[in-house]
Amino acid sequence: MPNISVTLELKSEVENLLNAYAQCIDDDNLEQWPGFFTDDCLYQVIPRENHEMGLPTAVMWCDSRGMLEDRITALRHANVYQVQWYRHLISNPVISTDDGDTFNVQSNYAVFKTCNDGESTVYNVGRYVDVIVRDKGVLKFKERTAIYDTHRITTLMVIPI
Amino acid sequence: MPVKDRSIDELDWNDPTKIPFQVYTDESIYKLEQEHIFRGKTWSFVALESELKDAFSYKSTFVGDVPVVTTRDDKDAFHVWVNRCSHRGAEICRERHGKSEDGTFTCVYHQWAFDAAGECVGVPFRRGHQGKGGFPKDFKPSDRPLQKLRVETLGGVIFASFAEDGPTLEEYLGPEMVKMMKRVLCKPIEYLGVTRQYINANWKLYTENTKDPYHASLLHLFHATFGVYRSTMGGGAEVGGPLGMHSLLSAFTIENEDKSEYEKGDIRTYDTGVKLVDTSVLRVTPELDPVFTNHIQSIFPSMVLQQIHNTLAVRQILPKGVDQFELIFHIFGYEDDTPEMRAERIRQMNLIGPAGYISMEDGEATELVQNAITADPNHHSLMAMGEDGDKETLLTESVLRAYWKGYQKIMGVTKS
Numbered sequence: 001m002p003n004i005s006v007t008l009e010l011k012s013e014v015e016n017l018l019n020a021y022a023q024c025i026d027d028d029n030l031e032q033w034p035g036f037f038t039d040d041c042l043y044q045v046i047p048r049e050n051h052e053m054g055l056p057t058a059v060m061w062c063d064s065r066g067m068l069e070d071r072i073t074a075l076r077h078a079n080v081y082q083v084q085w086y087r088h089l090i091s092n093p094v095i096s097t098d099d100g101d102t103f104n105v106q107s108n109y110a111v112f113k114t115c116n117d118g119e120s121t122v123y124n125v126g127r128y129v130d131v132i133v134r135d136k137g138v139l140k141f142k143e144r145t146a147i148y149d150t151h152r153i154t155t156l157m158v159i160p161i
Numbered sequence: 162m163p164v165k166d167r168s169i170d171e172l173d174w175n176d177p178t179k180i181p182f183q184v185y186t187d188e189s190i191y192k193l194e195q196e197h198i199f200r201g202k203t204w205s206f207v208a209l210e211s212e213l214k215d216a217f218s219y220k221s222t223f224v225g226d227v228p229v230v231t232t233r234d235d236k237d238a239f240h241v242w243v244n245r246c247s248h249r250g251a252e253i254c255r256e257r258h259g260k261s262e263d264g265t266f267t268c269v270y271h272q273w274a275f276d277a278a279g280e281c282v283g284v285p286f287r288r289g290h291q292g293k294g295g296f297p298k299d300f301k302p303s304d305r306p307l308q309k310l311r312v313e314t315l316g317g318v319i320f321a322s323f324a325e326d327g328p329t330l331e332e333y334l335g336p337e338m339v340k341m342m343k344r345v346l347c348k349p350i351e352y353l354g355v356t357r358q359y360i361n362a363n364w365k366l367y368t369e370n371t372k373d374p375y376h377a378s379l380l381h382l383f384h385a386t387f388g389v390y391r392s393t394m395g396g397g398a399e400v401g402g403p404l405g406m407h408s409l410l411s412a413f414t415i416e417n418e419d420k421s422e423y424e425k426g427d428i429r430t431y432d433t434g435v436k437l438v439d440t441s442v443l444r445v446t447p448e449l450d451p452v453f454t455n456h457i458q459s460i461f462p463s464m465v466l467q468q469i470h471n472t473l474a475v476r477q478i479l480p481k482g483v484d485q486f487e488l489i490f491h492i493f494g495y496e497d498d499t500p501e502m503r504a505e506r507i508r509q510m511n512l513i514g515p516a517g518y519i520s521m522e523d524g525e526a527t528e529l530v531q532n533a534i535t536a537d538p539n540h541h542s543l544m545a546m547g548e549d550g551d552k553e554t555l556l557t558e559s560v561l562r563a564y565w566k567g568y569q570k571i572m573g574v575t576k577s
Contacts, residue, residue: 045516047354047355047356047357049257049354049355050354050355053354055352055353055354055355056353056354056507057353057354057355057356057492057510057514058354058507058510059356059510059514059515059516059517060511060516061507061508061510061511062511063508064438064439066438066439067438067439067508067511069438070437070438070439070442071511073435073436073437073438074383074437074518077382077386077435078382078383078386078387078435078518079382079383079518079521079522080380080381080382080522080525081521081522081525082525151357152357152358152359152487153356153357153358153359153515153516154358154359155358155359155360155361155515155524155525155528156358156515156516156521156522156524156525157515157516157521158516158521
């Protein structure tokens, strides 16, 4: 399989997407979050343990932009949880492409969580495995899988990773 | 009198509708529970058979505080032993799950080896070297097996008990609970994975949550917001087992349901006009008999068998000290699922687990209680709804009262 070299320009474009995604969540602009995905997409947050054993159980699983919107509708209108903020740190993105149109990207993430008591904790650590495509000229996630190492989730997970 | 000094026998709980907060906050009561409940005459969930598919596969977990390993041997028998070497007490199995290639389990410390049943099959340098050292001549490895638990299975679920002379699993569960477990465990099941949560509250608060039909439409606003569950639906609360420690909450849709209590507008977020784009998570494809939307079966002390819409899971409650527990969802389907049904189950996983639309609040609710009661162990909660023995209403706390009555007996509380 040919592996087309990744230009600095593309690298920077991908990194912009990864960073804008994280900032969208951390800034609580969650209504914008589904817009980072193509209409037909797959987003999942899955424990590393299941991923490695080939088991499908994920804690969040959405295969359309509509299901992503529903996550936010439930978070805003239905679910009950204490006030909390995320802070994502994203690092070490590695990009590869076979055809110059579809980009396979893996990066590390750490999400710190702060609640009303003011204590910040390392809430969820893992890696993103992404399939990124160009949709009307803009890079979007066709697939985004957050595979988390922190398999004991503290209390609950309501905000997407 | 310093409140902390009260023993479990001195607690003021003659009134069955009042539960003293100290039972959720007292370290000495927690230790007594480990002895009387988890290491007593009870049965604890340890694994699904389909987590251990191959000969010599294993899974490590806990019964109460005690680390245990469940194994499948090469004759398809299951064994459970304490994960503690019979030599010097080291943890033997360090992985959560896996498979032993040669059928032995070896402690890394001095390489004592055990078979899947927990028998000691190898002791290095047993006779010493060149006539010196080694164990005494009359020492036999077979005299040092691992500590074994009794094992029984029901419908693909493996249970273990420390009690050598306790009831059988079916006696312990009672006929009503067995019958209803078989409603869900009606054909071969397939393990689909796990989710794990750590919750900062006493484990019994979660047990209560699974016996409490009152909260379901009130805490879990997703239910009411999207009209999938109301306390005015058909359903019931049933108690089971010789001590009344187990229970089943069931709910089903009925014709001509009277929803007026919700429509009056006193209940938060009922029918606000908020809609989901993808309503497949709200669907219940009928597959079990009778058809329930919710089947929440609490098997004391450590297990909850659930069917919520088309999701199926065994939840496991592991106490981790007086004010912490781990909650594990073992999610499964049936071996004969069609690809469409399997896809439906995967979509509906959004309903359950730590990020589940209708389960995420349960852990937080138990923390709200723990946070607020810790300073005042001599106060009490109130569980006065409904009549004892209520079966056909979701607006009752009768199941909780039955539970606490059984708890007092099992803990050997001497006062009436």
